[in-house]
Amino acid sequence: MTDVINFFAYGELINLDCFKKAGLECVSKSSVTLSAWRLVFNKIPIDAGGLAGLGMPNIEPTPDHSGMMHGELYVMDEKFVPKLDEIFGHPDEYQRKVMRFNRHDFIMVNGLTYIARPDKIASGLKPSKATMQIFRRTKPLFPMLYFSRMMNTRTCD
Numbered sequence: 001m002t003d004v005i006n007f008f009a010y011g012e013l014i015n016l017d018c019f020k021k022a023g024l025e026c027v028s029k030s031s032v033t034l035s036a037w038r039l040v041f042n043k044i045p046i047d048a049g050g051l052a053g054l055g056m057p058n059i060e061p062t063p064d065h066s067g068m069m070h071g072e073l074y075v076m077d078e079k080f081v082p083k084l085d086e087i088f089g090h091p092d093e094y095q096r097k098v099m100r101f102n103r104h105d106f107i108m109v110n111g112l113t114y115i116a117r118p119d120k121i122a123s124g125l126k127p128s129k130a131t132m133q134i135f136r137r138t139k140p141l142f143p144m145l146y147f148s149r150m151m152n153t154r155t156c157d
Contacts, residue, residue: 003077003078004027004075004076004077004078005075005076005077005078005080005081005111005112006073006074006075006101006109006110006111006112007073007074007076007080007084007111007112007113008032008034008071008072008073008074008099008101008111008112008113009071009072009073009074009113010034010039010057010059010069010071010113011056011057011131012057012131012134012135013072013087014071014072014135014138014141015134015135015137015138016029017137018134019074022083022087023083024074024076024080024083024084025076025077025080026074026075026076027075027076027077028074028075029072029073029074029075030072030073030103030104031070031071031072031073031103031104031141031142032070032071032072032073032101032102032103032104032109032111033068033069033070033071033101033102033104034059034068034069034070034071034099034101034102035067035068035102036061036062036065036066036067036068037059037060037061037062037068037069038059038060038061038062038067038069039057039058039059039069039150040055040057040058040059040060041055041056041057041058041125041126041127041131041153042055042058042060042116042121042122042123042125043055043056043057043058043093043094043116043120043121043125044056044120044121044122044125046089046093051128051156051157052156053124053125053126053156054125054126054127054128054156055122055125055126055127055156056116056125056127056131057127057131058115058116058121059113059115060115068102069146070141070142070143070146071101071113072141073101073103073109073111081112084096084112084114088114090114091117092117093116093117093120094114094115094116094117094120095114095115095116095117096112096113096114097112097113097114097115098110098111098112099111099112099113125156126153126154126155126156127153127155127156128155128156128157129155129157131155132151132153132155135150135151136151
């Protein structure tokens with residue numbers, strides 16, 4: 001049997017269509033939470049495509065170490081790690097990190113995710129409307145309150 005990894009997606013790769021379009025495959029997936037972290041759009045893009053103030057998805061610890069964020073945990077063949085590194089620009093843009101996630105059956109699972117390097121983030125950035133449309137299509141994966149708060153995020157365009 002091949003070795004598998006758990007990959008935590010919190011950005012556009014939450015959307016299974018985007019995941020597959022990126023050339024990735026999974027054995028299974030499940031919704032998970034990450035305690036004391038939050039989704040932000042503070043990653044400086046390599047190419048903003050002419051959009052001033054564009055921010056890419058990233059995660060960061062919550063200031064008061066409370067709350068939680070939601071995402072998808074993909075179980076996938078480890079052969080896809082180089083592809084994930086390429087997508088996230090590891091190690092130049094994002095750092096790969098192993099973290100502990102809580103599945104909705106209350107089992108803690110280790111998985112890898114990508115966090116923007118500190119020198120690649122800035123305050124005041126916002127997602128694009130196109131990014132938020134991708135998130136909108138993932139509505140069934142999130143609790144209603146979390147989804148509503150995410151959809152109230154201001155965009156840069």
